[in-house]
Amino acid sequence: MSFRKIFTPYIHEDKCHSLKFYQSKGGYEQARKALNDWQPDDLIETVKAANLRGRGGAGFPTGVKWGFVPKQVDKPKYLAVNADESEPGTFKDRLIMEKNPHLLLEGIIICCKAVGIHHAYIYIRGEFVFGANRLQNAIDRAYSEGILGENCLGSDFKLDVTVHRGAGAYICGEETGMLTSIEGDRGQPKLKPPFPAVEGLFGCPTVVNNVETLANLPYILEIGAEEYRKIGPENSPGPKLFCVSGHVEKPGVFELPMGVSLRTLIDEHAGGVWKGRKLKAVIPGGSSAHVLTADECDVAMDIESLAAAGTMLGSAGVIVMDETTCMVDALLNIMRFYHHESCGQCTPCREGTGWLEKIAHRIAVGGGRIEDLDLVTEVCDRMVGKTICALADAAAFPAESIVKKFREDFVAAIENGGSPAWVKRHPANTGGAAAHV
Ligand SMILES: Cc1cc2nc3c(=O)[nH]c(=O)nc-3n(C[C@H](O)[C@H](O)[C@H](O)COP(=O)(O)O)c2cc1C
Numbered sequence: 001m002s003f004r005k006i007f008t009p010y011i012h013e014d015k016c017h018s019l020k021f022y023q024s025k026g027g028y029e030q031a032r033k034a035l036n037d038w039q040p041d042d043l044i045e046t047v048k049a050a051n052l053r054g055r056g057g058a059g060f061p062t063g064v065k066w067g068f069v070p071k072q073v074d075k076p077k078y079l080a081v082n083a084d085e086s087e088p089g090t091f092k093d094r095l096i097m098e099k100n101p102h103l104l105l106e107g108i109i110i111c112c113k114a115v116g117i118h119h120a121y122i123y124i125r126g127e128f129v130f131g132a133n134r135l136q137n138a139i140d141r142a143y144s145e146g147i148l149g150e151n152c153l154g155s156d157f158k159l160d161v162t163v164h165r166g167a168g169a170y171i172c173g174e175e176t177g178m179l180t181s182i183e184g185d186r187g188q189p190k191l192k193p194p195f196p197a198v199e200g201l202f203g204c205p206t207v208v209n210n211v212e213t214l215a216n217l218p219y220i221l222e223i224g225a226e227e228y229r230k231i232g233p234e235n236s237p238g239p240k241l242f243c244v245s246g247h248v249e250k251p252g253v254f255e256l257p258m259g260v261s262l263r264t265l266i267d268e269h270a271g272g273v274w275k276g277r278k279l280k281a282v283i284p285g286g287s288s289a290h291v292l293t294a295d296e297c298d299v300a301m302d303i304e305s306l307a308a309a310g311t312m313l314g315s316a317g318v319i320v321m322d323e324t325t326c327m328v329d330a331l332l333n334i335m336r337f338y339h340h341e342s343c344g345q346c347t348p349c350r351e352g353t354g355w356l357e358k359i360a361h362r363i364a365v366g367g368g369r370i371e372d373l374d375l376v377t378e379v380c381d382r383m384v385g386k387t388i389c390a391l392a393d394a395a396a397f398p399a400e401s402i403v404k405k406f407r408e409d410f411v412a413a414i415e416n417g418g419s420p421a422w423v424k425r426h427p428a429n430t431g432g433a434a435a436h437v
């Protein structure tokens with residue numbers, strides 16, 4: 001079938017975020033049908049059949065996740081919409097919330113009908129002030145038009161939606177950290193099980209879904225599961241938002257079918273590597289993924305293909321680095337982020353991210369030793385899979401792969417008294433003598 005954009009077709013039009021505009025394009029018709037004509041179990045089965053996979057990073061099948069929520073419970077059930085979008089290189093959910101907020105609200109209504117939820121929280125990162133206001137205005141309009149509230153869209157279904165603003169912590173994007181933050185506590189992840197579907201927000205069954213995941217739902221109901229599965233590869237189908245940043249001519253968000261080639265995404269959609277330079281490295285799934293070399297970029301951007309290439313789709317935040325990039329500096333930049341954002345509960349993460357930053361720093365400023373390269377791998381081995389949440393893995397994956405695939409940059413920095421940028425700024429320090437950290 002021919003590809004039709006669903007998230008971004010009208011983003012250049014003036015009032016694309018308004019309720020009137022959204023309804024003029026058929027908006028809320030699928031939610032109306034879901035509320036009035038569909039049975040909850042049929043909605044869940046349709047989303048399972050569509051093979052919609054989570055767009056927040058882990059790629060878990062959405063319908064399967066909904067199926068884990070107990071049907072008969074004497075507690076409320078909640079939906080927590082993950083709009084934290086704190087993964088470096090990722091800015092797609094922001095676009096949906098700013099330009100197409102009613103699409104998200106329609107997806108929320110469909111999810112809540114399917115699972116029997118009457119209260120949804122949207123957890124939006126603190127820095128998204130404009131997006132939070134847009135969203136709140138859209139919610140207010142939806143209440144005033146009877147789309148949300150006591151009798152949603154003329155049905156007997158009640159749904160409230162609350163926007164909860166974060167305070168700028170990466171770890172509050174991890175689902176249990178986010179739930180703890182909504183509850184008013186420090187946003188720290190919790191051990192699983194229990195999974196949120198069984199024991200989540202306020203101890204009640206909770207669905208956690210990413211903004212883009214939910215924004216797929218009206219389209220799935222509109223065209224049906226079978227047609228949806230034909231968009232891109234069957235195992236991870238659908239329209240997808242790809243964020244491209246870094247050293248390209250035209251950075252931005254691109255809506256394309258899942259499975260587009262990474263090379264095409266960079267060269268055709270993002271205008272190619274900037275300034276006529278050559279490609280050096282790409283991290284395809286936000287900074288938490290394994291790095292790819294320029295030779296490894298003929299890969300399809302979908303969950304299975306990227307996993308087979310030893311990396312991941314993650315949040316589809318594609319970070320492009322040109323031939324002038326020193327990978328020692330890149331590693332230092334990334335590790336500084338993870339060390340700062342570690343919540344500190346688990347020793348391998350708290351100490352490991354600190355060690356990785358320290359090692360990258362000393363190599364960058366000319367105090368590195370060749371043994372440091374094995375030390376990075378050793379530290380990473382002690383982090384992956386050994387902590388409460390996946391932040392430790394998210395730090396270790398780029399670290400181990402950058403050092404392994406770009407070893408020559410590290411050896412040069414160790415032998416030449418620091419990274420090229422450091423040596424240029426501090427020519428007297430070459431040789432590493434004055435660079436201990
Ligand atoms: C450290 C860390 C940060 C995360 N940040 C986000 C985020 O900003 N947005 C998001 O949707 N998921 C994020 N996730 C993934 C969530 O934990 C969760 O898997 C996701 O929200 C589930 O939604 P989905 O199934 O629709 O993808 C993060 C995970 C980890 C470990």
Ligand code: SF4
Binds near residue numbers: 345346349390
């Ligand atoms: S892995 Fe890191 S961020 Fe996650 S809970 Fe442990 S210390 Fe906190």
